[in-house]
Amino acid sequence: MKVHDHQLQVPGLRMTKQRKEVYRALMENQDHPSASELFDQMQDTESPMSLATVYNCLEAFVEHGAVKQVNIDREPSRYCQNSTPHAHFHEQETGTIHDINFKPGTSLSDILDLPEGTEISNLEITLKGKLPQ
Amino acid sequence: MKVHDHQLQVPGLRMTKQRKEVYRALMENQDHPSASELFDQMQDTESPMSLATVYNCLEAFVEHGAVKQVNIDREPSRYCQNSTPHAHFHEQETGTIHDINFKPGTSLSDILDLPEGTEISNLEITLKGKLPQ
DNA sequence: GTCTTTTTTAGAATAATTCTAAGTTTATTG
DNA sequence: CAATAAACTTAGAATTATTCTAAAAAAGAC
Numbered sequence: 001m002k003v004h005d006h007q008l009q010v011p012g013l014r015m016t017k018q019r020k021e022v023y024r025a026l027m028e029n030q031d032h033p034s035a036s037e038l039f040d041q042m043q044d045t046e047s048p049m050s051l052a053t054v055y056n057c058l059e060a061f062v063e064h065g066a067v068k069q070v071n072i073d074r075e076p077s078r079y080c081q082n083s084t085p086h087a088h089f090h091e092q093e094t095g096t097i098h099d100i101n102f103k104p105g106t107s108l109s110d111i112l113d114l115p116e117g118t119e120i121s122n123l124e125i126t127l128k129g130k131l132p133q
Numbered sequence: 134m135k136v137h138d139h140q141l142q143v144p145g146l147r148m149t150k151q152r153k154e155v156y157r158a159l160m161e162n163q164d165h166p167s168a169s170e171l172f173d174q175m176q177d178t179e180s181p182m183s184l185a186t187v188y189n190c191l192e193a194f195v196e197h198g199a200v201k202q203v204n205i206d207r208e209p210s211r212y213c214q215n216s217t218p219h220a221h222f223h224e225q226e227t228g229t230i231h232d233i234n235f236k237p238g239t240s241l242s243d244i245l246d247l248p249e250g251t252e253i254s255n256l257e258i259t260l261k262g263k264l265p266q
Numbered sequence: 267g268t269c270t271t272t273t274t275t276a277g278a279a280t281a282a283t284t285c286t287a288a289g290t291t292t293a294t295t296g
Numbered sequence: 297c298a299a300t301a302a303a304c305t306t307a308g309a310a311t312t313a314t315t316c317t318a319a320a321a322a323a324g325a326c
Contacts, residue, residue, distance in 0.1 A: 106244035117265035132250035
């Protein structure tokens with residue numbers, strides 16, 4: 001069994017060789033690549049694939065909750081291997097995207113004036129600005 | 134002086150008749166229209182205008198901080214007359230977008246694990262789900 | 267009024283994403 | 297295993313929100 005093989009599974013999803021490669025690329029990189037950046041990476045693997053397939057794979061992962069799709073402004077979607085709830089910080093100077101975790105024990109309803117009984121199925125928090133150096 | 138005329142000003146921005154109409158439409162409606170919805174509305178006014186102009190006007194308002202551009206998923210941008218910091222709730226069944234205010238005295242840094250000294254220039258919070266009837 | 271800058275405009279261009287329809291792979295069933 | 301069905305991949309076309317272009321119109325400055 002190769003290193004990392006145990007990670008290359010998404011429950012309920014058939015893992016074709018294309019999906020494995022896309023998933024591996026996402027898991028191994030800490031940045032937030034776009035579909036076309038992933039497509040470029042895929043050309044150097046054992047299973048180069050079409051851009052449509054990259055999109056198809058990503059869509060399947062997102063639908064299965066294994067990957068998060070990150071939309072900032074009208075820029076191309078980016079994809080995030082961290083599927084737990086978290087926020088994104090978009091550093092203005094570099095364009096880098098950082099994951100920001102919630103403080104333990106807190107939740108959005110601590111600061112938002114939401115009616116009682118609101119059911120949240122999805123949330124996206126994006127900050128833009130400058131991180132200290 | 135007509136009703137509402139006093140509102141039709143954006144500091145630092147020349148108010149052409151096209152901009153006045155777009156701004157009025159945004160201020161008078163509580164929904165979050167897209168550029169093309171605004172374009173349609175503009176056809177019934179005294180100064181029907183091109184779609185490019187609607188986009189130009191909106192861009193100017195957003196740059197001047199008078200209007201907020203709301204991006205949800207990859208849907209067309211929507212525009213929000215509420216330029217103060219707030220969140221957006223996207224009701225799944227109807228597609229309606231509601232403004233959600235912050236609880237007084239709270240801020241995002243109450244719940245997010247941000248490094249000290251972080252400068253936030255912009256934030257976007259979008260929730261999706263169901264509001265109680 | 268003349269000059270300069272800004273704005274508007276129609277239409278073309280761009281680009282991320284989705285669609286289509288055919289081919290390929292994988293799973294299932296007898 | 298062979299046959300069939302279902303799911304996946306693919307190249308290329310289509311879609312579509314938005315931006316760009318270059319020329320005309322409007323507004324402001326002098």
